[in-house]
Amino acid sequence: MLKTVFTFLCAFMMLLSLSAEAKKVRLTDNPLYGITTSSPEEFLGYPLGEYLLRHDQVNYYLKEIAQQNPRVSLENTGQTHEGRQQLTAVITSTRNQQQLAAILKQRQQVKYLGKQTGPIVIWLAYSIHGDEASGAHAALKLSHMLASSEEKWVSDLLENAVVLITPSQNPDGMDRFSTWANGYAGNVVVSDPNHAEHKQGWPSGRSNHYLADLNRDWLFLRHPESQGRVALFHRWQPHYVGDFHEMGHNQTYFFQPGVPERTHPLTPIANQKLTIKLAAYHQAALDDKKQSYFSRQLFDDFFYGKGSTYPDINGAIGVLFEQASARGQQQDSVNGIVRFQEAIENQYATSISSLKGALALKTELREYQTEFFSGKHQKPRKKKPRQAGRLITAANDVQRIQQLTQLLSQHKIEYYYLTNKLTQGGQSFSVESSIFIPDNQAQTALLNALFDNRTEFNDPTFYDVSTWNLQHAFDLSVRQNVKLELSVLSKTAPTFIPSKWTPKAVALLIDWRQSSAAPLLQQLLSQGVQVKFAAKPFTLATHTDKLDFPAGSLQIPLKQDGHSASELSKLVAKLAQELRVNITAAYTSSASSGIDLGSPDFKVIRPIKPLVISGKGTSIPEVGQIWYYLDSQLQVPTTLVDTSNLNAIKLSKYTHIIFAGGSYTNLDEKFGRKLGPFIADGGVVIAQKGALTWLTKANILKTSLRGERFYKQLFNGDGLAFEQKSSFRARQEIGGAIVELKLDKSHPINFGINGERLAVMKNKAIGFAHTASDFMVAASYASQPLLSGYMAQEYQSSFANGPAIIVESRSKGAVVAMTDNLLFRNIWLGSERLYANALYFIPVLH
DSSP: OHHHHHHHHHHHHHHHHHHHHHHHHHHHTOTTTTOOOOOHHHHHTSOTTSSOOOHHHHHHHHHHHHHHOTTEEEEEEEEOTTOOEEEEEEEOOHHHHHTHHHHHHHHHTHHHHSOOOSOEEEEEEEOSSTTOTHHHHHHHHHHHHHHHOOOHHHHHHHHHEEEEEESOSOHHHHHHHHHHHHHTOOSSOOOOTTSGGGSOOSSOTTSOTTOOOGGGOTTTOOSHHHHHHHHHHHHHOOSEEEEEEEEOTTOOEEESOOOGGGBOTTSOHHHHHHHHHHHHHHHHHHHHTTOOOBOSSSOOBOOTTSTTTTGGGTTSEEEEEEEEOOSSSEEEETTEEEEHHHHHHHHHHHHHHHHHHHHHTHHHHHHHHHHHHTTTSOOOOOSSOEEEEEEEEOTTOHHHHHHHHHHHHHTTOOOEEESSOEEETTEEEOSTTEEEEESSSTTHHHHHHHTOOOOOOSOOOOSSOSOOOHHHHTTOEEEEEEEEEGGGEESSOOOOOOOOOOTTOOEEEEOTTSTTHHHHHHHHHHTTOOOEEESSOEEEEOSSOEEEEOTTOEEEESOBTTBOHHHHHHHHHHHHHHHTOOOEEESOSOOSEEOOTTSTTEEEOOOOOEEEEESTTBOHHHHHHHHHIIIIIIOOOOEEEEGGGGGGSOGGGOSEEEEOSBOOTTOOHHHHHHHHHHHHTTOEEEEETTHHHHHHHTTSOOSOEEOHHHHHTTOOOTTOOGGGHHHHHHHTOOOOEEEEEEEOTTSGGGTTOSSSEEEEEEOSOOEEOTTOOGGGEEEEEEEEEEEESOOOHHHHHHHTTOEEEEEEEETTEEEEEESSOTTGGGTOTTTHHHHHHHHHTTTTOO
16 A cells, blocks of 8 residues: 555655756746757867868758757758758747748838738858868857757747858869868878968869859859859848958958948948957957958959858848958967867857857848838839930840840849840840840849949959959940830740741851850850851841851851761750751852852861860969850860879870960970971960960960060059058959950951950950051950959050950961950850851961
């Protein structure tokens, strides 16, 4: 009996205890009760930062805590070029996690409703340069703290905010760097800056797979990493974005505001005021650690293609953070030893200060964002409303307009297609290759930034380019302040109607002005199809009309060895459908004017096999841009050869040797002696910018060159005070300005360009002497070359009317020399056709 009573009492006491415990949980509403969230150290099995993380470790950790903890969920923004998954942790209260769908729906309306409800959104993004690793490590520590902390300020934060944490914005570059640094780390830490651990091989981990600087791609969106990030931005429409980087090891720590005079004029003053208020929290956090720092120097808030500035033109506050880099475990600097562990702690500290500052200023952040979009959304439509805006065309080129609309869609910029052909100011705007962008819309600020065309600036110093106008980059015709009725506009793209022809056709013709003509040509050549190009223009009579074909137009003869006419027709029709290329069938070889289809002025295009020089001494981004164009756009099998291996290569295997910009000081005379016979036997050298200096010294390029030393002599510094030294040097830099070229339209290098003028990006002081042979000059700078951005008058006067593109003949081959990068960041679609011409038309015609 006693035993029974005792058992009952024990059970009763246990029940009371469990009841009290349950009551305690309900009273405190603690969602983490009984939950263990693994710390980074527990997950890794060693202290965070002891080894540099690989990207897969970052992802596995995020997945681990998302599975363990109700505060954490994940967003997947797609894969990198190398197939690595891009994850962002979404951390907020359990109540908010249960209502994420409703919160996201509200965020989608921010641009249009003119009011704000729900939590603020804070996005902290790290390590967009893969070798700036401290941010990614700090992100894991921060994720664990937010997931597991029971501090009151954290609870308040997560009730009032959704925190997005993206540890690595450049997974491919991150893994390249961590493999390098870990591979050279020994048991004894070496702080000598000369140690291999701190001196990465070519290419560094800064860039992505195609060697692009992803922190210059927020506007252009040429890479999947950038496309995923911008999609995430507009999905959540954050109020605050923290952008965490590293800088040179001899610096300390930087946070914005940047140089006040170098803020882009389109950025609202209220944005900078809030940035200053937030800076007080970063100051306090770093002062508490006795970590020295600086602000309002060195870095600016100008180019909107970066992670800290894209938010500024999209209704958010973006803040840049820069930590002195150890580029490994630790490195000596003028300020003492820079330790990776301390770098992680600094990034963690300013991550916390970002959260605390945004929480304290949440009302002001909401009000700022509301005001930013106020009045910019579409007003209620009347019966027959007329809208003012930009009418844009890329004459004869559907693909360029298609790429423009894809870019606008990703940036949430509204546009319309035409339902009928229009004429404005004597210019035709076709349905197929024109769009209309209304001025009055939610994304007006970003729209104006994308087409900004200023040439005057208070401060001539630029951390990056001084302009990026899409009109010039895409070679578009733009008419502003055009008013159109909705009745002539449509949200639906015009249907592409593929060309058809009968078995009686003798040849198929392709207008080379179409951007996708080059990829189609490459596909045909790779399958052994003979294709010719017209060295001169001609006119072909059809059943209903006469069609003019410019020089460069392609001909596919339907009678050729190894391919039946029906097989060729099916192949071309399939490719034309995929690439949206218009085909014209010719039913006679006789032209109504100009050259006939059987004329010797139709030249056979030979298959190409390019070699791109890479490695030490070459410009990493420019090599990447050439590689991206050949590989991703044209889909040409492309051989990259390191400069150290060139002497062992048999050049006769290749048709084109391509030099990106760079110094090439490590190339020896032996390779120069190999290039001569290669060119004489029919090979083509394509070279740009700094590579021209080496080619001149190697006696490959004959035309006289003018380099930086020549141009800097144009600047007179007499009588300037010491304090004017930096501004004087800034005037001597060409950070990135858009200039105009005059084209020799008869030269094959310019086939397929509509007008006689072309805009290119110039960012290096290099040019040819004005004494170049006229027959060699394919393009010259205009008499007033500056179109957009900053360029000192001394440069403008000196470049005016001088050669910009030279093609020198050498027996059977040629040298194509360009003083500018025609593929700038792979967004310069207007001039990339000149690269295609150099590949397919030179040396057949030169």
